[in-house]
């Protein structure tokens with residue numbers, strides 16, 4: 001679509017990561033007549049957190065992440081979050097399966113692969129926790145295929161790389177679900193962007209940065225700078241989505257909506273160890289998650305992962321956290337200081353005061369030598385050869401800081417959708433569980449920001465065709481869950 005200087009749009013999305021591309025694709029499936037533009041400052045989509053090397057590519061479905069099943073002081077284990085995240089991932093799979101069914105979206109094997117998900121623990125207490133957790137989960141239909149074992153010969157079949165030459169007296173246990181996935185969220189994002197580009201009513205503008213945002217009679221007036229030639233243009237749009245990853249916070253502040261007041265951001269950078277040696281990579285076909293060290297945050301859970309990127313297999317281990325003041329990997333060191341406002345300085349200081357453990361954890365992570373990093377990996381893979389592993393920089397996560405009546409401010413590790421009361425603008429803050437649950441986040445956005453259309457018979461009919469099993473049904477209806485999963489898995493070539 002040609003760009004005029006004062007175009008009027010129905011929908012403008014900032015950022016070409018997994019969030020904006022999913023929302024844009026979903027909206028166009030529901031209403032192909034929408035005039036829509038995605039504005040991205042980089043030269044291509046998925047260059048920040050959605051890039052496959054910047055995230056772990058785990059299709060988070062609660063199959064292996066031990067922090068989704070917390071244990072209370074009385075020993076009880078709460079499995080609600082694991083069930084909910086599992087259902088959200090199945091909702092994502094329904095949407096991707098629908099896109100494959102359109103016939104023009106492309107191949108699922110470019111972005112999703114079956115990779116078993118395992119949890120691995122050491123020591124008596126952790127083994128007791130893992131066994132109890134497996135019993136509870138197996139009673140739910142979403143986890144009925146979960147296997148628990150302390151049998152080392154079984155583990156050697158599942159995890160040859162990790163089990164080679166381990167000492168016999170080591171107390172270890174694992175659970176395994178064969179039906180886990182590795183997702184290349186970057187390839188999926190680019191596939192959605194190409195799919196959108198097939199239609200004239202969509203504009204994808206790269207090397208273009210949103211630099212201004214203000215309310216106007218038509219909704220929002222958005223100023224865009226062309227980074228290639230320095231020229232500015234203005235568009236108006238009925239609805240604006242701030243899918244700018246870590247940079248969504250400053251844009252939310254720029255919008256001035258009252259719902260965005262009081263939010264702050266806490267950036268955490270990450271690093272991985274990566275191995276591309278085929279002789280090593282071929283011995284590990286799994287995503288293996290363990291327990292985070294006591295006192296460390298949920299994103300620090302160590303895991304050894306098979307990755308399938310552009311048809312090649314690699315192993316990733318980590319993440320190791322770090323501190324930076326940038327909100328994006330390609331961002332500016334001024335991002336954090338420039339985000340401080342009168343409205344969020346209180347919550348930010350309160351979080352600094354109450355999270356000394358986190359500060360200590362980050363300092364210890366930053367100070368680690370390569371040898372110390374390799375030692376963490378040796379817990380998983382005792383026989384590693386240092387020459388096989390190199391350090392890579394992961395994406396940025398900006399954790400949410402928000403007001404809290406009791407504490408003044410709290411740090412939140414999940415994602416949060418912030419929208420204006422009139423539904424004309426929404427921003428996605430936070431990082432976890434992230435890309436895996438994008439579809440559920442966007443279904444929530446549709447209800448909040450497109451309430452009339454969402455309730456209309458046209459959208460309802462299309463939504464029920466795309467999502468034969470809604471979220472709550474997936475959690476509670478075993479038969480529907482099994483048949484929907486079987487259908488999605490077949491279309492996505494997972495089984």
Ligand SMILES: Cc1cc2nc3c(=O)[nH]c(=O)nc-3n(C[C@H](O)[C@H](O)[C@H](O)COP(=O)(O)OP(=O)(O)OC[C@H]3O[C@@H](n4cnc5c(N)ncnc54)[C@H](O)[C@@H]3O)c2cc1C
Pocket residue numbers: 014015016017018019020039040041042045046047048049050051054055056057058059060185208209210211243244245246247248251270319328394395396397428430431432433434435436437
């Ligand atoms: C280390 C790490 C590991 C992770 N592991 C997993 C995992 O295993 N599984 C999982 O599901 N999720 C994981 N995540 C989370 C997941 O990667 C993110 O939730 C997801 O990629 C966020 O997508 P996004 O579209 O919001 O942001 P991004 O992919 O960061 O995209 C935002 C885009 O906005 C652009 N932009 C910003 N400001 C502007 C502007 N003013 N104008 C124009 N463009 C702009 C940026 O250039 C960027 O391209 C992980 C994240 C990290 C950092």
